[in-house]
Amino acid sequence: MSRAALLVLADGRFPAGGHAHSGGAEAAVGAGRITDAESLEAFCRGRLHTAGLVSAALAAAAVLGVPPRELDAAADARTPSPALRLAARKLGRQLTRAARATWPSAELDALAREFPKGAHQPVVLGLAARAAGLEAVDAAYCAVYESVSGPASATVRLLSLDPFDATAVLARLAPELDRVADQAVEAARNVADEGTDALPAASAPLLEIAAELHAAWPVRLFAS
Amino acid sequence: MHLDHHHNGPAAVSADAHRKDGSHRALRIGLGGPVGSGKTATVAALCRALRDELSLAVVTNDIYTREDAEFLLREAVLPPERITAVETGACPHTAIRDDISANLEAVEDLEDEVGPLDLILVESGGDNLTATFSKGLVDAQIFVIDVAGGDDIPRKGGPGVTTADLLIVNKTDLAPYVGSDLARMAADAKAQRAELPVVLQSLRSETGVADTAAWVRSQLAAWTAA
Ligand SMILES: Nc1nc2c(ncn2[C@@H]2O[C@H](COP(=O)(O)OP(=O)(O)OP(=O)(O)O)[C@@H](O)[C@H]2O)c(=O)[nH]1
Numbered sequence: 071m072s073r074a075a076l077l078v079l080a081d082g083r084f085p086a087g088g089h090a091h092s093g094g095a096e097a098a099v100g101a102g103r104i105t106d107a108e109s110l111e112a113f114c115r116g117r118l119h120t121a122g123l124v125s126a127a128l129a130a131a132a133v134l135g136v137p138p139r140e141l142d143a144a145a146d147a148r149t150p151s152p153a154l155r156l157a158a159r160k161l162g163r164q165l166t167r168a169a170r171a172t173w174p175s176a177e178l179d180a181l182a183r184e185f186p187k188g189a190h191q192p193v194v195l196g197l198a199a200r201a202a203g204l205e206a207v208d209a210a211y212c213a214v215y216e217s218v219s220g221p222a223s224a225t226v227r228l229l230s231l232d233p234f235d236a237t238a239v240l241a242r243l244a245p246e247l248d249r250v251a252d253q254a255v256e257a258a259r260n261v262a263d264e265g266t267d268a269l270p271a272a273s274a275p276l277l278e279i280a281a282e283l284h285a286a287w288p289v290r291l292f293a294s
Numbered sequence: 295m296h297l298d299h300h301h302n303g304p305a306a307v308s309a310d311a312h313r314k315d316g317s318h319r320a321l322r323i324g325l326g327g328p329v330g331s332g333k334t335a336t337v338a339a340l341c342r343a344l345r346d347e348l349s350l351a352v353v354t355n356d357i358y359t360r361e362d363a364e365f366l367l368r369e370a371v372l373p374p375e376r377i378t379a380v381e382t383g384a385c386p387h388t389a390i391r392d393d394i395s396a397n398l399e400a401v402e403d404l405e406d407e408v409g410p411l412d413l414i415l416v417e418s419g420g421d422n423l424t425a426t427f428s429k430g431l432v433d434a435q436i437f438v439i440d441v442a443g444g445d446d447i448p449r450k451g452g453p454g455v456t457t458a459d460l461l462i463v464n465k466t467d468l469a470p471y472v473g474s475d476l477a478r479m480a481a482d483a484k485a486q487r488a489e490l491p492v493v494l495q496s497l498r499s500e501t502g503v504a505d506t507a508a509w510v511r512s513q514l515a516a517w518t519a520a
Pocket residue numbers: 327328329330331332333334335336362418419420421464465466467468495496497498
């Protein structure tokens with residue numbers, strides 16, 4: 071296994087569509103819930119412990135070999151907002167493409183065939199990590215990092231927030247990212263015995279509701 | 295990129311020139327250039343000029359809103375199912391060059407849903423003089439500038455002006471009003487581009503988009519013959 075592959079997969083410039091999504095930050099900025107670095111940190115912390123944890127556990131479970139179809143259904147069940155389901159599948163489809171080009175594998179080909187319109191992004195992330203020879207904890211790290219780095223970079227664009235302040239937010243959250251990634255892997259390991267019900271189902275109602283409102287905005291910079 | 299040659303396999307990864315059944319996919323032409331230079335107007339005019347002879351579709355990449363797609367829908371240049379808007383996260387240049395996945399999906403979905411298509415026009419929202427399309431997304435690109443943006447743009451060069459397969463200098467009808475020297479623009483463009491073609495066009499004139507449409511037809515003939 072190459073540890074450096076983790077850097078390739080986690081790189082914000084990995085061409086899998088993430089740049090067009092704000093992870094709910096645009097809606098939160100519009101509602102006045104993110105106004106500065108401090109409120110960005112609070113938003114990211116909330117997202118990390120809810121959507122971030124769930125994504126990381128799904129991704130880790132995919133690396134451990136849980137069938138994608140089961141994980142995709144589990145992801146659907148944990149994503150009440152239709153707008154967020156759509157966004158997750160779009161991003162999953164884009165990641166499938168990027169991963170197939172980057173780490174060609176029969177499993178990714180099979181995934182593309184089974185989900186031509188895309189599986190949930192965290193499930194694809196896990197299979198991409200697997201194809202790259204990475205481990206469950208690596209996929210979990212990618213997922214938790216994405217759950218906060220997306221909103222942070224979007225907020226730099228939306229509020230013209232000082233980019234150093236936004237990056238410092240991510241650095242301050244790092245110890246929590248470690249804990250959530252570990253928690254996610256632990257839950258994923260239980261799927262073998264207990265099925266996908268062992269996966270966390272932490273939800274953030276405000277993220278879901280705001281995503282529905284945001285999808286109806288006539289003018290917006292980000293797709294979600 | 296040709297990672298997947300199995301004709302019964304899943305969709306191609308990138309710019310594969312063939313469809314799953316082995317036939318030639320649609321030619322994809324990108325249109326980029328500064329804000330307001332006339333990209334959407336050129337797309338609309340091309341659709342009107344070519345829609346009776348070719349099966350066409352359009353993908354737009356706006357900075358925000360869906361203005362370009364909505365303009366094309368309002369003008370009814372093509373049936374609505376042939377026009378798709380891609381959301382770019384405020385960075386069209388990223389969506390057409392650095393991370394083309396959303397655009398590739400848009401062109402593939404158009405081929406699947408309304409195809410077979412001969413030609414797909416991909417417009418990038420006005421961005422900057424360095425915005426160019428990835429070769430993984432389009433087969434040829436048109437860079438559209440206008441006389442009102444200043445007649446020194448061809449002299450300044452930049453990737454769009456220098457390397458695009460076709461350079462359009464649009465809105466020549468406005469040259470007298472904005473004090474732009476068309477002869478100088480043409481000479482500077484020639485100096486920057488050597489053998490690459492340049493079209494001076496006014497969509498308000500009788501000839502309109504005719505020269506550009508002729509170039510598109512020649513590209514398509516070469517693509518089909520290849
Ligand atoms: N006079 C004149 N006006 C033109 C010509 N071509 C386009 N326009 C006008 O220029 C304006 C901008 O044209 P668009 O086609 O929207 O420009 P665009 O490059 O698509 O703009 P963005 O997508 O916003 O970057 C519109 O009002 C057009 O009607 C032309 O040849 N002559």
